[in-house]
Amino acid sequence: MKQHLVSMNDLSTEEIMDILKMAESFENGEQWSPSKKTFAANLFFEPSTRTKTSFEVAERKLGLDVIPFESGSSSLLKGESLYDTVKTLESIGIDVAVIRHEKDNYYDELINKVNLRIINGGDGCGQHPTQSLLDLYTIKQEFGAFEGLKVAIVGDLRHSRVAKSNRDALKSLGADVIFSGPSEWFIDSADAKCNFNLDEVVETVDVLMLLRIQHERHFSLTAISADQYHQKFGLTEEREKRMKNTSIIMHPAPVNRNVEIADSLVECERSRIFKQMENGVYIRMAVLKKLLEQ
Amino acid sequence: MKQHLVSMNDLSTEEIMDILKMAESFENGEQWSPSKKTFAANLFFEPSTRTKTSFEVAERKLGLDVIPFESGSSSLLKGESLYDTVKTLESIGIDVAVIRHEKDNYYDELINKVNLRIINGGDGCGQHPTQSLLDLYTIKQEFGAFEGLKVAIVGDLRHSRVAKSNRDALKSLGADVIFSGPSEWFIDSADAKCNFNLDEVVETVDVLMLLRIQHERHFSLTAISADQYHQKFGLTEEREKRMKNTSIIMHPAPVNRNVEIADSLVECERSRIFKQMENGVYIRMAVLKKLLEQ
Amino acid sequence: MKQHLVSMNDLSTEEIMDILKMAESFENGEQWSPSKKTFAANLFFEPSTRTKTSFEVAERKLGLDVIPFESGSSSLLKGESLYDTVKTLESIGIDVAVIRHEKDNYYDELINKVNLRIINGGDGCGQHPTQSLLDLYTIKQEFGAFEGLKVAIVGDLRHSRVAKSNRDALKSLGADVIFSGPSEWFIDSADAKCNFNLDEVVETVDVLMLLRIQHERHFSLTAISADQYHQKFGLTEEREKRMKNTSIIMHPAPVNRNVEIADSLVECERSRIFKQMENGVYIRMAVLKKLLEQ
Secondary structure: OOOOEOOHHHOOHHHHHHHHHHHHHHHOOOOOOOOOOOEEEEEEOOOOOHHHHHHHHHHHHOOOEEEOOOHHHOHHHHOOOHHHHHHHHHHHOOOEEEEEEOOOOHHHHOOOOOOOEEEEEEEOOOOOHHHHHHHHHHHHHHHOOOOOOEEEEEOOOOOOOOHHHHHHHHHHOOOEEEEEOOHHHOOOHHHHHOEOOHHHHOOOOOEEEEOOOOOHHHHHHOOOOHHHHHHHHOEOHHHHHOOOOOOEEEOOOOOOEOOOEOHHHOOOOOEOHHHHHHHHHHHHHHHHHHHHHO | OOOOEOOHHHOOHHHHHHHHHHHHHHHOOOOOOOOOOOEEEEEEOOOOOHHHHHHHHHHHHOOOEEEOOOHHHOHHHHOOOHHHHHHHHHHHOOOEEEEEEOOOOHHHHOOOOOOOEEEEEEEOOOOOHHHHHHHHHHHHHHHOOOOOOEEEEEOOOOOOOOHHHHHHHHHHOOOEEEEEOOHHHOOOHHHHHOEOOHHHHOOOOOEEEEOOOOOHHHHHHOOOOHHHHHHHHOEOHHHHHOOOOOOEEEOOOOOOEOOOEOHHHOOOOOEOHHHHHHHHHHHHHHHHHHHHHO | OOOOEOOHHHOOHHHHHHHHHHHHHHHOOOOOOOOOOOEEEEEEOOOOOHHHHHHHHHHHHOOOEEEOOOHHHOHHHHOOOHHHHHHHHHHHOOOEEEEEEOOOOHHHHOOOOOOOEEEEEEEOOOOOHHHHHHHHHHHHHHHOOOOOOEEEEEOOOOOOOOHHHHHHHHHHOOOEEEEEOOHHHOOOHHHHHOEOOHHHHOOOOOEEEEOOOOOHHHHHHOOOOHHHHHHHHOEOHHHHHOOOOOOEEEOOOOOOEOOOEOHHHOOOOOEOHHHHHHHHHHHHHHHHHHHHHO
């Protein structure tokens, strides 16, 4: 495996399956700690509860020492670059840095220049590999395998950090992936070919993967309101009733209730939304182990 | 004991006495840790040094792993509700959440819906049960028992998170409780009957419990200035001299020096203000143990 | 040793050498932990990445429990004084507080009044003793001794927290110290006598200690621009080529690239800038051990 995990493209199919297997071991209670005292820092330059807390818990479960980093009171306020900040942390003894930053590909200025390990916790509208991995793990846990599964990804493909990498990973693992959403939010013309009306596919999909409308402002990019979005692309109670018995609902959260999904369905029986969060801890433990072992 | 501690009303007199006894054990050096790795998070949506730090120390003394949570960089900024935030933390593996929130009864949307334990670290003008418990512990430590003690609560009864619960708990434990303060700040008409001029009671009380003027803005609710307040309801050097040898001064802090109490008296011999802070750690260890043991 | 370390003046030459020796032991892998559970808090009222993180790592390497303190959400917002805040932390059980504060000599209101240990992490334009110590350690590590070394301190002497104490310490340890910089930024008239044109000394110095221009606003105190500063007082590529083979470059960081030093030289072979950061951890471990042992 590479020294850093910044994109799903860093991982071969074999490595993905290996991480999912390791996550399963952690879920089943396996214990692992690095052989020497190891320091982690979580550098989140954008708001986060889920991902940051998930990494914090994963790191502590592995016995790492977590050094607090608050972007709002760091020397970045004195004009220090991200490179100098990360190089500083490395000099002080940090072994692994988890970074979320609003700039696409922020990691380009770090790769091959720093010796600590970097895990990308989300870059701009780019990648969020541990989210992709926890999505894959949640699906594998449910269905055992990916071959022949029908997965619909619904919503804001363009601004999503996981839609594109989930599409690529799921396809290479043998799943059939289709899309639904406002065409302004498609990533590329290939998506358009796979575009389906939600009402046509809701009865046949195994996995309905709803994407978060990233920011209210994104509504301005399309002509529809939150309510219209819900009626056209959201999971309404009526649509949920038409889903197959065995099919599941996923969402990266935080959910905009009654936009992407009806309030009453967030914790319904087929929802895996909170299970995804639990799974995130196991996935991050697995990724940390993989990077620290080498 | 209940699953959560959000109000003094959650506790029977027996449970209160049990917690005080356990706090005494911790003060005397008792060690206790949960049998499995346990995660705590402290969600403070209002400024705090004392209560937050006190919980942080108590949690670590019990060997808990404390996961940082900063309201200013959480997904609440993305519009996530308190319920979704707490449910997220639960999914990620947090076992106990201490919450301070500006909204009265914020916990109503959590009780019976989440499985982790909640300790209320203060809600709006509502409750602050661990502060009440540490006040009771400080009194018991001093006098051995509550029966027959004369306790005067002085100041802003209405906006205080502890005045009402201290009044109720002290009465049920056998103490005689009286009040002094601007009548605009009484809680109910019952208080008015117990209203005394501070100069009339200062020589007879065993415990003088001064309340913090919560916010400067509260002065606008009454007609008097900070200086007038000090002269009428504050503990001046002159009044302190007239107190009984054995009587003590309490204040939840932070103190507004020369308003509720003369600057020179904050650390005088009969002041238990900093002892209250020390006791807070033992009380919080006791409460955490009680909730985590079940 | 004294109870606190707030200034280099707190230390005798013997104590300085003792700390440097202890830092060397820590760099060579020595382990030490206090015999009882020990709590540290880092109170940083000004932005910091380096110093705060360095203390956090040092504290954890010694097995201390570090209690988070965020000035932005503390009771200082309720008007609490620094004294009351520190006294509160002491009451709650904090054993050692590292404090950075924008006010010169903020510690005067704490010394002799609190029982916990205080380490000054920087006060206004005053002192920053652990930075001085790590500078001394870096020099000693390179040259073995201080006698006869020629050290040039270049830049903003007036606003630097280390220039004056480094000058005094280096002189008393036997080094020859000279200065270069805009005369508006000299500390006192004695400096003027030691003022040299950088081009005259660059070939003969053993240590070139560049100071950070503290804030862009300081440029307004002098008549020159950032670019002019670089040409006159900065380490350009041309000047670096004229330095002795064995001489080294130091800078407390964060560096203003292409102002105090050319971008390409920050990580050049003779630069000890990131080594200084690493050394800071060992120095802070040594200082913490010294204060906690007594």
